[in-house]
Amino acid sequence: MTTPILDFLRRYAGSGTLRAHMPGHKGRGPLGCEQYDITEIAGADDLSCPEGIIAESEANASALFGSRATLYSTGGSSQCVKAMLLLAARRSGSRKILAARNVHKSFVHGCALLGLEPVWLRGGAEASLCSCRVSADELRAKLEGMDELPVCVYITSPDYLGALQDVAALASVSHDFGLPLLVDNAHGAYLRFLPGRAHPLELGADMCCDSAHKTLGVLTGGAYLHISRRSCRDFESDAREALGAFGSSSPSYLIMASLDAANARLSADYGEEAERFCRICGELRARLRADGIPVADSDPWRVSVPAYELGYSGHELAARLRAGAVEPEFADPDWLVLMLTPALNQGELERIGAALSGLERRAPRSPLPPSEPGEVVITPRDALLAARESVPVSLCAGRVMASAAATCPPAVPIVIAGERISAANARLMASYGIEYVDVVK
Ligand SMILES: Cc1ncc(COP(=O)(O)O)c(C=O)c1O
Incomplete structure (x- = not known):
């Protein structure tokens, strides 16, 4: 081409x-x-x-x-x-x-x-x-x-x-x-x-x-x-x-x-390479599972580990990977996510299995719940245009969310701009490590 x-x-x-x-x-x-x-x-x-x-x-x-x-x-x-x-x-x-x-x-x-x-x-x-x-x-x-x-x-x-x-x-x-x-x-x-x-x-x-x-x-x-x-x-x-x-x-x-x-x-021959890499990722997932590490079903070029099932946080697993000179895509209290492509070779992928092997098992935890859509007070447009102030997350319940998202990655909003922040969603934001949020003044 x-x-x-x-x-x-x-x-x-x-x-x-x-x-x-x-x-x-x-x-x-x-x-x-x-x-x-x-x-x-x-x-x-x-x-x-x-x-x-x-x-x-x-x-x-x-x-x-x-x-x-x-x-x-x-x-x-x-x-x-x-x-x-x-x-x-x-x-x-x-x-x-x-x-x-x-x-x-x-x-x-x-x-x-x-x-x-x-x-x-x-x-x-x-x-x-x-x-x-x-x-x-x-x-x-x-x-x-x-x-x-x-x-x-x-x-x-x-x-x-x-x-x-x-x-x-x-x-x-x-x-x-x-x-x-x-x-x-x-x-x-x-x-x-x-x-x-x-x-x-x-x-x-x-x-x-x-x-x-x-x-x-x-x-x-x-x-x-x-x-x-x-x-x-x-x-x-x-x-x-x-x-x-x-x-x-x-x-x-x-x-x-x-x-x-x-x-x-x-x-060129990308289809073959893509298929071959699916197999390699499948083998990595199988090896991790054999080592007792849960891996969620996902698109083929990804390894998503529900760390809560092991009693760990995603951040703790990410730290283990970093100690093995592997930088993950994403970690939060519940999940560790690795994004892999054929630009990596099989030997490199083995470092992932090695870094995560031998994990001492802990009692599983429950994952954080999804957010509850809150009362819509104003439209996202009015919320983004409104005068705003930053408040500690401990004081944000009852206020109206002013910004599009509070975390990045994954940049998925817990509360949508214009929604009233419920006590449950305020707790959820705190659980995700968010300290301050922008609310409508
Ligand atoms: C689900 C989803 N949609 C859209 C985007 C935005 O993509 P881009 O970074 O290419 O602008 C991202 C970025 O991480 C994403 O995760």
Whole structure:
């Protein structure tokens, strides 16, 4: 597959041209990558209206993912989430949006910016802060009970712990009601390259966003907004403008070149490599389980350890890994999460098993409960625009949440902006180590 952006940058860097254009470093600097960091010069195309090398590169990505259109984001999935919300909201008279509760904070920012009001799907009994598996029955019952149909249905899959939604079933129910299904697939770009149908586009989603930087070999910030072949045509024609509304007018060519280079890699023998790596991760999970370490079911390139089942905190397990020179993706009071890709070799993965082996067993604990959606006092938009003050979490019960999320990662809000903070949710925030929260004054 061609790599027109990368080729252009290499040619330009080698051309000896005097850079009487932005950026100010003029191609020289301490990082070594400055030579490839350019702006929209002649021949470099323009991400806001691509007709040349960027258009060719995005078309390559679209062919790889089987989409109607794939657009690059240099602002991560955070930019794409807001763009998806704008696209869906524009073709609906409603301002309600039906979402599984474990949203990333970019969803709350999007709702605030666009004046959308979330209505929550709560998931089954096993729901936690990060996971909220919704059944087709729950979705259908919720939609049947709503006075007006929402803008769309919005889910996160995989979530931060790697739990996957039944995207096909949820797409089918959404479509029965004439609604688009939007999927935050920030953690699942690689699913496209596994055998079988695993990527949201293949399972019926109308739009989804993939953080290429999270699971593919792409620089941080690189993401895709995919428009499915089955979705309405307006999504495709308006998507560029929608992304532009939430991104810089100076998108990074380093990130675009990285997305471009990924196309060549992914179109080679990546499917085989992806499958092989699934096996390696499966073996690691089996080894950990054989050593008495519980590992949750998750998307294949992740190891999610429910530390509470061992009587440990995720932070304690993370400390053991760090002692073995392994840095995890995420740890909280209940969970330890490792994100793995074929950029790691089998020998390196063995260090994970070694660092966690020989754990002394303790009595299991109960995990923290999921948050309880609180009384909605004002909209997310009014909450983000309101005058605010920071208060100790011990004094926040009864106040109205002013910010989109209090922790990052996982950036999944315990209390949504505009909700009254209940005593239970205040205790939950304290349990997650949050000391201060911003509340409406
Ligand atoms: C579920 C989820 N959605 C969206 C995002 C935002 O992705 P990005 O970092 O690419 O902006 C994240 C980031 O961690 C995430 O975990």
